Amino acid sequence: MPEGDTVLQTARRLDTALSGRVLTAFDLRVPRFATADLTGSLVLEVTARGKHLLTRFEGGLTLHSHLRMEGAWRVYGPGERPRGGPAHQIRAVLGNSERTAVGYRLPVVELLRTEDEERAVGHLGPDLLGADWDPDTALRNLLADPGRRIADALLDQRNLAGIGNVYMCELCFMARATPWLPVGELAPPVPALLVSTAKQLLEANRDRPMRTTTGATAALARNRSRERLFVYGRAGRPCMRCGTLIRVAERDDLPTYWCPGCQSGPTG
Template identity: 45%
Template sequence: MPEGDTVWLAAKRMNQALAGATLRRGEFRLPQLAALDLTGATVREVVPRGKHMLIRLADDRTLRTHYRMDGSWHIYRPGTRWRGGPGYDVRVVLSTDEWECVGYRLHDVAIVATEDEDQLVGHLGPDVLGPDWDLDEALRRLRAGPDEQVGVAVLDQRNLCGPGNLYKVEALFLTGLHPWARVGDVDDRLEPLVTRARTLMLANRDRPEQSTTGDLRKGYDHWVYGRKGKPCRRCRTPILLGDQGPELQERVTYWCPRCQAARSPIDPLARTGEPGHPRPLATPG
């Protein structure tokens, strides 16, 4: 799933293409919105909210889209061949005199009165990249679930919105936290964890490449993410890979068992891949 910085950058580019312009084509290729036509509407602005994109119109309506795992927006000059995928994957087309914005495999597409945006995104926690970021509120929400695994809690968009699996994994490593530690057992390190995740996202939001090490070269750009079985960049211990999260919502999690050694008991049924733990997804080797 795209991270919040990916959506932030996409919204910035969409805003540059659409803000202040009148739509010459506003087409939906979804059964529930097939009869809706936005042609003639003027776009006021395009803003991100966590992993959601909000396209606000001058007539006080808002179009919300979400990427989930496979969605994307592509921007073309009129007459340019669309290259984002087959035509049957197109969900929304928004065109002006100068640009064509084509949404592929978009999810959670909905339109509401702008004053009712909370119906769509009101459940989200503070936006890590938003102008109204509130660290104290994010920490309050995390601490409200002391028995949750910290790796699950930081991905819960109701606590703070924007971070995805990449920034979860990398921020946990950089703060030395075991992904399966209980939130209540790492209370003193929650603030450094959240601050680190935000710092990493701020550093990457203006570019498509995502580096957490400061090195943009492929293979050197992450500390532990995508590096199962490879030596930790700090201690040379092989990186582990485990499956974390509620059933059917599991996310692969990478970590160093030495740099992120658990300082308190973790869930004995956690699928960590560590020796002695049941139901391992993968172990180094």
């Protein structure tokens, strides 16, 4: 599940390749929009909203796409052969005289009026990397259902937009709570620290080619190890805080990592 920083970096790459240029190629390989043709249109901008990508064109149209688990956008130069997957996985092609952007395995591809973008992204909570960020609203959203598991509350994009499975696991570790603990059982000021640290982490990684959480969280974790992540992807390796072996379990088809020594709460 891509994180908000990854989606923002994708938006930047697409914006650099497409914005201010006229399309010489436009192909949406999804049944509903297969006949749409914006060849000759000017691309105004590509922007991210949470984990959603919005490509805006002159004339008031927007291409809305979402990566979810398997999707990806790749940008190629003139004469460069697309290599992001077999041709049957291509869902969108946007090209100009200098660059071609190809969307692979995109589960969401839709063309809509720019004025109707809220229909696609209006349900999202405050964007951790967006101009609409509001920590107070994010905190209220997070605590609106006290009986909900922390993991589910953090991953619900209606609460705050941009957290994926990696950050969820890391944030729970920093809070010393298992992902299965009801969010209402977190004692103040831990919920507020979850929100502020989530913002800190995504901001710190928005310009990095390789994500890290261990070097940007001194307020909640004193360990200065060179390891990039505290728990995610480290199953069977010792915790950097207490030495207990990190564990992993499947939670709603997602791998969930935690330290049994440091994190308190239910484990399933």
